[in-house]
Amino acid sequence: MNLRSQRVTVQDLGDWRESAVGALGRFLSRWGTALAGAVLLAVLLSHVSLTELARTLRGAHPGYVLAAVLCGLLATAVRVVRYGHFFPPHRRWLQLYGVFSLLRLINYALPFRSGEVVALGLLKKRGLAPTVAETSAIWFVLRCADFTALFLLLAAAVNLSVSTHAADPRLQNAALALASLSLLAVVVLPIVLHWAIRRRVVRQGRGWLARQRQAMEDGLQKLQGHRALLWTMVPALLVWTANIGMTTCALLACGAPISACDAALASVIVLAFNLLPIRPPLALGTGDAAWAGTLVLLGVGTAEAIALALGVRLVQMLVTAMDGCIGVAVPTIDRSGKD
Numbered sequence: 001m002n003l004r005s006q007r008v009t010v011q012d013l014g015d016w017r018e019s020a021v022g023a024l025g026r027f028l029s030r031w032g033t034a035l036a037g038a039v040l041l042a043v044l045l046s047h048v049s050l051t052e053l054a055r056t057l058r059g060a061h062p063g064y065v066l067a068a069v070l071c072g073l074l075a076t077a078v079r080v081v082r083y084g085h086f087f088p089p090h091r092r093w094l095q096l097y098g099v100f101s102l103l104r105l106i107n108y109a110l111p112f113r114s115g116e117v118v119a120l121g122l123l124k125k126r127g128l129a130p131t132v133a134e135t136s137a138i139w140f141v142l143r144c145a146d147f148t149a150l151f152l153l154l155a156a157a158v159n160l161s162v163s164t165h166a167a168d169p170r171l172q173n174a175a176l177a178l179a180s181l182s183l184l185a186v187v188v189l190p191i192v193l194h195w196a197i198r199r200r201v202v203r204q205g206r207g208w209l210a211r212q213r214q215a216m217e218d219g220l221q222k223l224q225g226h227r228a229l230l231w232t233m234v235p236a237l238l239v240w241t242a243n244i245g246m247t248t249c250a251l252l253a254c255g256a257p258i259s260a261c262d263a264a265l266a267s268v269i270v271l272a273f274n275l276l277p278i279r280p281p282l283a284l285g286t287g288d289a290a291w292a293g294t295l296v297l298l299g300v301g302t303a304e305a306i307a308l309a310l311g312v313r314l315v316q317m318l319v320t321a322m323d324g325c326i327g328v329a330v331p332t333i334d335r336s337g338k339d
Contacts, residue, residue, distance in 0.1 A: 036285065038284055038285060039285065040284075040285030040286065040288075040289055044285070044288055044289060044292060044306050044309070045306070047302055047303060047306055048303045048306040048307050048310075049303065052303055052304065052307050053306075053307045053310060055307075056254050056255065056304070056307040056308060056310075056311050057254070057307075057310075057311055057314070059254070059255055060253045060254055060255075060311065061252070061253045061255070062253075063253075064249045064250070064252045064253030065249070065250070065253045065315060065318075067245070067249040068245075068246045068247070068249035068250045068253065068315050068319065069246075069315075069318065069319055069322065071242045071243070071245035071246035071249060072242070072243070072246040072316075072319030072320075072322075072323065073319070073322070073323065074242045075239050075240075075242035075243045075246065076097065076100050076101055076104060076323055077097065078235050078238045078239045078242065079100050079235070079239055080093065080096050080097045080100050081235065082142065082231060082232075082235035082236075082239075083096065083100070083142075084096060085231045086138050086222050086228075086231070087128065087129055087130070087135065087138075089128055092127075092128065094330055095126060095128065095330055096128055097326065097327075097330070098326060098327045098328075098329075098330025099119065099122050099123055099126060099128060099327065100119075100327075101323035101324060101326045101327035101330075102119075102122065102324065102327035102328070103116075103118075103119040103122075103327075104320055104323045104324070104327075105320055105321075105323060105324035105327060106118050106119070108316075108317075108320045116139070116143075120132050120135055120136055120139060123135060130215070130218075131212075131215045133212040133215035133216050133219070134215040134216060134218050134219035135219065136216075136219070137190075137193065137216045137219035137220050137223075138219045138220075138222060138223060140189075141185075141186055141189055141190055141223055141232065142232060142236070144182050144185040144186045144189065145182070145186050145232045145233050145236040146236050146239065146240065146275075147178070147179075147182040147275070148179050148182035148183045148185075148186060148233065148236065149233065149236035149237045149239070149240045150240050150268065150271060150272055150275070151175045151176070151178040151179035151182060151272070152175075152176075152179045152237070153237070153240055153241065153244060153268050154171075154175040154179075154265075154268045154269065154272060155172045155175035155176045155179065157244075157261070157264050157265040157267075157268045158171050158172040158175065158265060159172055160261045160264075160265075161261055161262055161265045183233075186229070186232060186233065187229065190220045190223040190224065191224075193216070193220055240268075240271070243267075243271060244264055244267045244268050244271065246315075246316075246319060247266075247267035247270070247271065247312055247315075247316070248260065248263045248264045248267045249315075250311065250312045250315035250316065251263040251266065251267070251308060251311075251312060253311070253315065254307075254308050254311035254312070256295070256300070256308050257300060257304070258295075258298055258299070258300065262298050265298070266291070266294045266295055266298055269290075269294050270287070270290045270291050270294055273290045274287060274290070287309075287313065288306070288309045288310060288313060289309075291305070291308065291309035291312055291313075292305040292306045292308075292309040293305075295308055295309065
């Protein structure tokens with residue numbers, strides 16, 4: 001009896017240890033990045049005076065701020081139209097916009113861009129996606145198109161830059177190479193995945209796995225042909241042009257001492273950096289450091305670059321908050337309309 005009790009105790013200790021390790025890992029991934037970002041932000045703030053920061057923010061041009069807000073909302077609207085082409089919302093465009101506005105808020109607030117997974121579940125829950133399996137196939141290819149568009153715009157911005165600090169042909173060549181690889185993924189990936197799924201499965205009967213395979217096939221089928229490629233790539237270019245316009249206007253609103261072309265170059269570099277899955281919640285510290293470092297490379301003084309980075313953050317938070325408010329309000333509007 002004692003031996004049996006001892007075995008149970010040892011097993012329980014093992015389970016507790018695994019649970020503790022898992023909880024510690026979740027804690028570090030969620031809060032460790034936030035703490036590191038807060039420390040990085042504090043270091044940046046130590047290099048700028050409150051007077052200079054207040055002067056930068058107080059002198060913000062309202063016209064440029066309004067243009068930044070409109071560009072940010074336009075980016076979300078184009079995403080909605082692109083998704084709606086593949087999965088028509090049947091007169092529920094406002095609800096679809098609400099999901100994508102929440103996606104912007106979630107991706108901004110959560111670490112590691114984990115909002116992408118949340119968005120797929122939310123689309124399914126609100127009846128705006130047939131299945132997660134079918135939607136995820138198209139979602140992944142659309143993300144590859146986003147990478148292609150961003151890298152193409154990076155190459156164009158480097159070519160148009162008037163700054164000797166950034167006019168490096170190696171950067172342009174690297175951007176074109178990455179854009180080519182991403183475009184190859186957009187064109188080839190649906191074909192390869194479709195072929196692989198059809199070859200793999202055939203003896204799965206009518207089970208759950210067979211249904212998921214069929215759903216993925218249905219999604220990949222929507223990506224076949226030149227029309228689908230146009231609906232994938234053209235909106236991606238429009239989305240990222242709008243996002244670059246938003247942050248460029250934010251820089252110009254705060255009085256950045258660089259040309260509009262160099263402001264666009266700084267924007268596309270930082271936006272590309274922010275796609276990496278290493279950002280803490282609210283891009284705390286890392287986004288500000290990326291902005292400050294890029295502006296310093298473009299010839300802006302360190303203190304002014306940090307002040308401009310914080311100004312851009314405030315404009316981005318304004319756009320994200322406005323989009324998020326729309327996303328939160330849309331279900332209420334929908335229910336009142338049904339009543």
